[in-house]
Amino acid sequence: MHNHHFQDPTAPHYMFQDDPYLTPRTSAEFKLYSLSQESGRMAANHIVNKNPKFFQKDFAEPHIPCLMPETMELCIEEVSEAALLERIMLRKVKAAVDMYDQLLQAGTTVSPDASNDLLDLICLYGDRDPVQDDKPEAEDVAQEVQEEGRRRKGRLRRASDLVRIVWRENNNAERIFNLLPERDTRAYSALIRGMVKYGAHVKAFNTYTDMLNNRLTADVHTFNALISAAPEVRERYTEKWDLIVDLLNQMNEQKVKPNLLTFNALLKALRRCGSLARAQSLHTLSEMKAMGIAPSLASFDHVLGIFYKAASPSQGQTDILQEVMTEVAGRTFVAQDPDDVNFFSSAMRICLDTKDIEAAYKVHDLLRVGENWRMLGDSFQQSIYYGRMFNLLCMMEHIDVVLKWYKELIPSLYYPNPQGMRDLLQALDTDNRLDMIPQIWKDIRRMGHDNKSDLVDELLSLMARDKHSPEIQESFAVCALDVKSLYEQGQGARMALEWTATAMTNITSVLLAAQKKQQAWDMLKLFKTKNRVPSEELMEEFLASIKSSNDPQHAMELVQISASFCLPSTPKLAERVLQAFELSEEQKTILSELEVSTEVSE
Amino acid sequence: MAASLSCRGVKLSIALARVGTSICVNSGTRTLHVTAICCKNRAARIRVGKGDRPLTYEQALHPHHIGHRKGWLSQHTGNLQGEGGASDRTVEDMFVRRFIFGTFHNCLANEVVIKRRGNMLVVCALMLQKLPPQKLYFLIGYTETLLSHFYKCPVKMEVQTLADKAVYKYL
Numbered sequence: 001m002h003n004h005h006f007q008d009p010t011a012p013h014y015m016f017q018d019d020p021y022l023t024p025r026t027s028a029e030f031k032l033y034s035l036s037q038e039s040g041r042m043a044a045n046h047i048v049n050k051n052p053k054f055f056q057k058d059f060a061e062p063h064i065p066c067l068m069p070e071t072m073e074l075c076i077e078e079v080s081e082a083a084l085l086e087r088i089m090l091r092k093v094k095a096a097v098d099m100y101d102q103l104l105q106a107g108t109t110v111s112p113d114a115s116n117d118l119l120d121l122i123c124l125y126g127d128r129d130p131v132q133d134d135k136p137e138a139e140d141v142a143q144e145v146q147e148e149g150r151r152r153k154g155r156l157r158r159a160s161d162l163v164r165i166v167w168r169e170n171n172n173a174e175r176i177f178n179l180l181p182e183r184d185t186r187a188y189s190a191l192i193r194g195m196v197k198y199g200a201h202v203k204a205f206n207t208y209t210d211m212l213n214n215r216l217t218a219d220v221h222t223f224n225a226l227i228s229a230a231p232e233v234r235e236r237y238t239e240k241w242d243l244i245v246d247l248l249n250q251m252n253e254q255k256v257k258p259n260l261l262t263f264n265a266l267l268k269a270l271r272r273c274g275s276l277a278r279a280q281s282l283h284t285l286s287e288m289k290a291m292g293i294a295p296s297l298a299s300f301d302h303v304l305g306i307f308y309k310a311a312s313p314s315q316g317q318t319d320i321l322q323e324v325m326t327e328v329a330g331r332t333f334v335a336q337d338p339d340d341v342n343f344f345s346s347a348m349r350i351c352l353d354t355k356d357i358e359a360a361y362k363v364h365d366l367l368r369v370g371e372n373w374r375m376l377g378d379s380f381q382q383s384i385y386y387g388r389m390f391n392l393l394c395m396m397e398h399i400d401v402v403l404k405w406y407k408e409l410i411p412s413l414y415y416p417n418p419q420g421m422r423d424l425l426q427a428l429d430t431d432n433r434l435d436m437i438p439q440i441w442k443d444i445r446r447m448g449h450d451n452k453s454d455l456v457d458e459l460l461s462l463m464a465r466d467k468h469s470p471e472i473q474e475s476f477a478v479c480a481l482d483v484k485s486l487y488e489q490g491q492g493a494r495m496a497l498e499w500t501a502t503a504m505t506n507i508t509s510v511l512l513a514a515q516k517k518q519q520a521w522d523m524l525k526l527f528k529t530k531n532r533v534p535s536e537e538l539m540e541e542f543l544a545s546i547k548s549s550n551d552p553q554h555a556m557e558l559v560q561i562s563a564s565f566c567l568p569s570t571p572k573l574a575e576r577v578l579q580a581f582e583l584s585e586e587q588k589t590i591l592s593e594l595e596v597s598t599e600v601s602e
Numbered sequence: 603m604a605a606s607l608s609c610r611g612v613k614l615s616i617a618l619a620r621v622g623t624s625i626c627v628n629s630g631t632r633t634l635h636v637t638a639i640c641c642k643n644r645a646a647r648i649r650v651g652k653g654d655r656p657l658t659y660e661q662a663l664h665p666h667h668i669g670h671r672k673g674w675l676s677q678h679t680g681n682l683q684g685e686g687g688a689s690d691r692t693v694e695d696m697f698v699r700r701f702i703f704g705t706f707h708n709c710l711a712n713e714v715v716i717k718r719r720g721n722m723l724v725v726c727a728l729m730l731q732k733l734p735p736q737k738l739y740f741l742i743g744y745t746e747t748l749l750s751h752f753y754k755c756p757v758k759m760e761v762q763t764l765a766d767k768a769v770y771k772y773l
Contacts, residue, residue, distance in 0.1 A: 017742070021763040022735050029735075036736040040743025048751045060754035067754045 009412045026448040027383060027415035034379075079106055081114055088117050093129045096121060097172050104179065115176070116186045122173045123194025126165040167200035183214070189222045196225040201232040217254040220262060223247060227265040237274035244269055260296055263288050264337050267302035277306045297375055298339035300324050301346050308350045321350055325362045332370035341377030348388040357396040360389060386414035394423040399431035411447070418452045429462060435472045437463055438479040450486055453497055457506075459483070464506035467513065477514035480507045484523075501532040508538055512545050520545075521554070524561060536569045543573065552581040556590070563594050571595045650773050658712055659770040678718040691718070694753065702727060705745055709733060711767045723749070723757045731763050738763075 012023040015034060024030040048055055052069035060067065074090065076083040079102045087096035100118055103110055177183065177191050188211045195204040208226060211218060218226075226247055234240045244266065251258065266284055270277040281303050288295055307320040324347075333340070344363065351360040367373050376382050386409055393402050406424065410416060416424075421444055428436055441459060444450055460483060463476045484507055487497045504527060511520040524542070527534050539562055546554050555577045562570045574595040578588065646665045648657060663672050676695045680688030695716050702714050706729060715726040725745075729738065742759050749757040 016739075017759075017761045019762050021731050022738065022761065024735075032736050033739045037739040037743035040740035040745075041747045043740075044744045044747035044751070047748065055751050058754065064754055067751050069751070 009408050011412065013412070025411065025446050027417075028448070030379065030415065079103055079108075081108070081110060084110070084114055084118065088114075088121050091121070091125070091130055093121060093125050093127065097176070100176065109181075112180075112182070112184070115180055116184075116190065119173065119176060119180075119187055119190045122171075122176065123190045123197070126167065126194065126198045127171045127173055128165055165198055167195055167198035167203070185211075185216050185219055185222075188216060189219055192218075192222050193225045196229045201229040204229050205233055212250075218256065220251075220256050220259055223251050223256060223258070224261045224265045227262065227269055231269050231272040237272075237276060240269070240273050241276060241280065258291070258293075260288075260293050260299075260336055263293065264296065264298045264302065264339065267299055267306070268339070271302055271305050281306050296336045296340055297328075297333050297343035298337035300328060301339060301343040304343075304346055304350060308353070321347070321354070321356070321359055325359060325366070328366060329362065330369055333372055333375055335375065340375055341381055344376055345381055345385045345388070348385050348392070352388045352392045355392070355396060357392060360392050364389065383414060387416065387420060390414065390416060390420055391423055394420075394427040397427075399427055399433045402427050403433075403436070410443070415447060418449050418455045421447075421449060421455060422458060425458060425462060434462060434466070434468070435475070438475045441479050441482070445482075451497065453500070453503075456483060456486075456497065457500065457503055460503055460506035460510070464509040464513075470514075473510075473514040476510050477516050477519075480510040481519065483507065499526075499530045499532060501534070504530070504532055505535050505538050508534070509541055512541050515545075517545060517549065528561070528564070533565050533567075536567060539567065539569060539573060543576065547580060550581070552577075552583050552587065555581050556583070556587050559591060559594055648773060653772050655773050656767065656769040657771055657773055658768060660713055662770045662773070675713050676716045678716075698723070698725060698749065701749065702745065705741055706738075709738075711764050721755050723753065723755055724760060725749075725757065726760045727762075729761055729763045730767065731765055 011018065013030070013034075015037065016023055022033070024033050048069045049072050052071070055069045058068065072090065074083075074086060074092070074095065076086050079099065081103065084096060084099045084103065087099055096118055100110065100115075173191060173194055177187060180187060188207065192204045192207050192211075195201070195207065204226065208218065208222070227244055230243045230247065231240050234243055248258075248266075251262075263284060267281055270281050270284070273280070285295060285299070285303065288299070304321065304324060307318050335341075344367065347363045348360060351357070351363060367376065376385060390405070390409060393405050397405075402424070421440070424440065425437075428434055428440070437459065444455065444459070449455055460480065463480065468476070483503075487499055487503070504523060508520050508523040511523060520542070524534065539558065542558055543555070546558060559570065559574050559577055562573050571594070574591045577583075578591050578595070583591070648655070648661055660672070668674065676691070678688075678691045679685050680691045698716060699714050702725060703710060706727070709729045709732050711728040711730050717724040717726065733741075738761070742761060746757050746759055
């Protein structure tokens with residue numbers, strides 16, 4: 001069903017060693033092991049680059065450049081253009097700016113190419129040195145970054161989201177730009193794109209007007225940046241769209257041909273243009289076809305985003321998803337736009353919202369065409385995609401199909417979260433396959449979700465709810481005892497779960513149903529020690545089981561325990577025990593006391 | 603080459619020698635016979651001791667069993683007819699073994715097996731579960747990259763773990 005050329009459902013991911021001790025069992029372990037392997041590689045690279053003299057001997061035929069040590073340190077010290085170019089190549093922003101200033105002070109003219117390269121560098125990195133992997137950040141930089149990070153609210157998914165560089169006032173880019181003797185298209189382009197990248201949208205438009213006043217034509221990259229910045233500088237939907245149309249007209253006048261990224265920026269901007277987006281996006285797609293530019297996955301992602309707004313699920317019925325899937329079926333895609341990786345998870349989200357399992361299968365089939373699996377993105381994106389898909393399957397499909405997919409996906413491709421496991425339990429319940437619960441419990445333990453009390457509670461209540469055949473009850477009892485051990489002591493460094501009355505009740509009922517009387521009796525005693533009150537149904541079940549084994553002593557104890565908890569059903573229990581069992585005189589008196597005393601107290 | 607020394611009866615021997623006979627009458631002589639030294643073979647052998655020393659299968663079998671009961675620890679084509687570079691491969695192997703021994707300190711359960719497939723160097727190691735897996739992965743990534751840069755060829759590690767060393771017998 002799922003024959004990726006690299007995927008074997010029983011094997012770990014190819015980057016791990018094939019050994020049970022070294023295979024990750026939860027998503028946290030997956031991340032930990034892959035990151036530690038990566039950091040080992042970076043440590044080795046650091047050592048190689050710091051001691052290049054040991055690695056210079058080159059006996060590879062033909063020469064392999066990536067296995068030679070890289071020069072990370074600056075060699076040229078004197079003030080010259082070569083030094084400037086070296087710093088630009090090594091991506092040392094501050095050093096390059098200093099060198100440029102020194103050159104200007106010394107009076108030497110810097111060639112326009114070098115100055116443009118420098119401007120490109122500054123605008124690309126936002127006038128900050130890019131974070132080097134082997135150097136700790138300088139103190140002041142880290143502080144600034146932290147302040148800006150705190151100002152940003154919202155979901156921070158990656159560490160890079162914390163570091164939000166903002167285009168500062170009077171930074172080096174603008175200063176050097178003003179110092180340039182002649183400013184050509186390339187310089188303006190670099191400045192505008194830098195401004196858009198780091199959030200100075202209004203400034204970007206001002207610089208563009210500046211550029212037009214100087215009678216220069218912009219290039220396609222500048223226009224792409226401006227189109228993506230347009231929704232930020234206008235408030236109303238119509239104004240945004242008018243600005244974009246204006247830009248497109250100017251593009252036409254300046255005879256600049258749009259490329260794929262232009263159209264993608266257009267569609268992305270349309271997502272923020274409200275109601276007029278739908279018609280315009282379809283126009284855009286036909287324009288693309290007319291110009292012979294094939295849409296990439298990002299284009300389709302934006303179109304889907306326009307037609308299926310998450311907040312308004314049924315705003316106008318649309319089957320754009322079906323049309324998109326027919327369009328892309330069987331085609332291979334390559335990464336052309338950074339937003340391409342969002343396509344699969346958004347498509348699956350739409351399938352989940354519209355509960356369309358056929359479309360989900362089509363989306364999944366697209367993954368199997370050629371190299372499209374690369375477009376799934378990093379492991380976080382993958383987990384979102386598979387999570388949604390599994391959720392949809394549990395809701396819509398028969399349990400046999402669900403279990404087949406479960407074996408395929410888990411754990412080789414996806415580590416479900418507790419919600420995913422609850423969906424699976426729900427599906428088992430719907431199709432009456434509760435006998436699979438002990439196996440699922442083993443999987444839950446392996447994945448490390450056995451410390452989530454609501455998941456464990458749901459599992460126990462499903463086991464305790466109905467009557468099953470003896471073998472199943474037996475397996476349930478074994479499972480329940482396993483769960484019980486978790487409550488009693490934690491595993492290793494983890495805390496034990498807190499006992500709840502429902503959990504204890506359920507475990508006891510399961511044990512009773514499997515005729516494990518002694519363990520059930522121990523559980524009853526545990527109620528007292530843990531200060532939880534058993535339910536009346538539980539007492540009834542106990543009574544029934546004791547009757548079947550005809551044990552008057554236990555019956556006595558049962559009534560006494562019930563009295564000690566001050567359960568309202570105690571007198572009825574006492575009465576039934578008196579009638580049903582052969583008791584000694586002493587026992588009879590005790591019981592009648594209990595019968596009476598509780599009546600009196602009411 | 604035999605030399606004989608006698609303490610007494612020199613005159614008698616000399617007299618007999620003049621006659622031309624080689625009759626040696628051992629009347630109260632003592633001789634010392636010395637031959638060339640032929641030492642016992644000690645290569646890669648652990649001698650029988652008290653019985654408390656655990657040995658792995660690799661250590662327990664002697665080198666003359668290689669090819670019969672043991673396999674080779676290092677596999678390359680340098681020793682085939684008409685192929686060269688055997689000595690270079692051996693020196694590389696020694697370096698790799700010492701490197702792995704030092705990097706995975708106290709974790710190796712057995713000797714490292716080195717295989718060469720095409721351009722690639724595959725280092726197969728059997729480790730003990732002494733380090734937590736993330737530290738083991740750190741060292742594996744580090745070793746692979748460092749050795750790749752050193753030998754200018756792709757180096758891969760295939761690691762299997764054991765709880766304890768696999769004891770074959772006690773000597």
